[in-house]
Amino acid sequence: MSVFSDKKSEIHSSVNRLYNLLENKRVAGEKYHWLNLGYWKNSANTQSACQDLIQLVAEYACIQNSRKILDVGFGFGIQDIFIANQYPHCEIHGVNIVENQIEEAKELVSENNLSNRIFLQKGDATQLDYDDETFDKVIAIESAFHFYTREVFFKEAYRVLKKGGALCLAEGLPNFNKISDTKFIERSRFLGIPIENQYEISVYINKLKDAGFTNIEYLDVSEWVVPFGAFVVKQPKGWRFNEDVCIPDKETLEKLISEFKTNTTIDKYYVVKSIKA
Numbered sequence: 001m002s003v004f005s006d007k008k009s010e011i012h013s014s015v016n017r018l019y020n021l022l023e024n025k026r027v028a029g030e031k032y033h034w035l036n037l038g039y040w041k042n043s044a045n046t047q048s049a050c051q052d053l054i055q056l057v058a059e060y061a062c063i064q065n066s067r068k069i070l071d072v073g074f075g076f077g078i079q080d081i082f083i084a085n086q087y088p089h090c091e092i093h094g095v096n097i098v099e100n101q102i103e104e105a106k107e108l109v110s111e112n113n114l115s116n117r118i119f120l121q122k123g124d125a126t127q128l129d130y131d132d133e134t135f136d137k138v139i140a141i142e143s144a145f146h147f148y149t150r151e152v153f154f155k156e157a158y159r160v161l162k163k164g165g166a167l168c169l170a171e172g173l174p175n176f177n178k179i180s181d182t183k184f185i186e187r188s189r190f191l192g193i194p195i196e197n198q199y200e201i202s203v204y205i206n207k208l209k210d211a212g213f214t215n216i217e218y219l220d221v222s223e224w225v226v227p228f229g230a231f232v233v234k235q236p237k238g239w240r241f242n243e244d245v246c247i248p249d250k251e252t253l254e255k256l257i258s259e260f261k262t263n264t265t266i267d268k269y270y271v272v273k274s275i276k277a
C-alpha cells in the first residue's frame with residue numbers, strides 16, 4: 001500500500017472510531033439523528049437549529065433550481081429527508097463511510113417513503129462512484145474536514161458536477177495555519193481530521209480555485225454557530241437531542257467557547273459556495 005492509502009485508511013479508522021464513540025453515548029431508545037452544530041440565529045431549540053443550518057445551505061446552494069443532488073457525508077440522512085420534503089422535485093444521492101449510519105439512514109428513508117427519491121450508499125468522498133457531469137449540486141455539511149484530503153474531494157466534486165452546477169459546503173475551520181502545534185495535531189488526529197485539511201478560509205478558497213471552481217462566495221456564520229455549539233456540546237445529552245437551550249452568562253459562555261475551540265479545532269464557521277463554470 002502507498003503512504004497515501006495508508007494515511008487514508010488511518011483517517012477512515014479514526015472517523016469510524018469517533019462516530020462509534022458518539023453512538024455509544026446515545027441514550028437507549030432515543031431516535032435523534034441530527035449531527036450538525038446548528039444555526040442558532042432564529043432558534044433556541046436544537047432540532048430547529050439543525051434544520052435551519054440545512055435550510056441555509058439549501059437556499060445558499062439554490063436547491064430549488066436543482067433536480068439531482070449529491071450529499072457527501074450524509075450522517076443519518078436526516079437532512080436528505082428534510083431537503084426531499086422541502087423540495088419535492090429533487091432526487092438525492094449520498095455517500096458515507098460509516099456502516100451503522102448508512103443502515104440507519106436507509107431505514108429512515110424507507111420509513112419516510114422516500115426510497116424512490118433518496119439513494120444512499122457506502123462510498124468515499126475522494127473516489128466518487130458516479131459518472132462525470134451527473135449532478136446539479138454537490139453538498140457536504142460538516143463532513144469535508146474528514147476527507148483525505150479535502151482538496152482531492154474538491155476535484156471529485158468538480159468532476160461529477162454538471163457545467164453550471166454548484167458545490168456548497170458548511171463547516172468549521174481554524175483561523176490559522178498552525179500545523180506545528182503538537183496538541184493541535186493530536187486533537188485533529190483524534191477527531192479524524194487530516195492535518196492536511198487544517199487551514200483557514202483564504203487557503204480553502206485557493207484550493208477551490210485550484211480544483212477549477214469559480215464564483216466562490218462564502219458566509220461567515222461563526223457568531224450563530226460557535227457560541228451555541230460550544231454550549232450544547234457540553235450538555236450531558238450532547239447537541240443531538242430535541243430540547244430548548246438557555247445560554248449561560250457571558251463569563252461561563254466565554255470559557256465554554258475557548259474549550260470548544262481547543263476541543264474541536266474550530267474557530268470559525270462558514271457556508272461556502274462555488275460554481276463549475
Ligand SMILES: C[S@@+](CC[C@H](N)C(=O)[O-])C[C@H]1O[C@@H](n2cnc3c(N)ncnc32)[C@H](O)[C@@H]1O
Pocket residue numbers: 015019034035036072073074075076079095096097098101123124125126140141142143146147148
Ligand atoms: C459531522 S458528520 C455530519 C453528518 C451530516 N452531514 C450532518 O450534517 O448531520 C460527518 C459525516 O461525514 C462522514 N464521512 C467522513 N469521512 C467520509 C468520507 N471519506 N467519505 C464520505 N463520508 C465521510 C461521516 O461518516 C459522517 O457521516
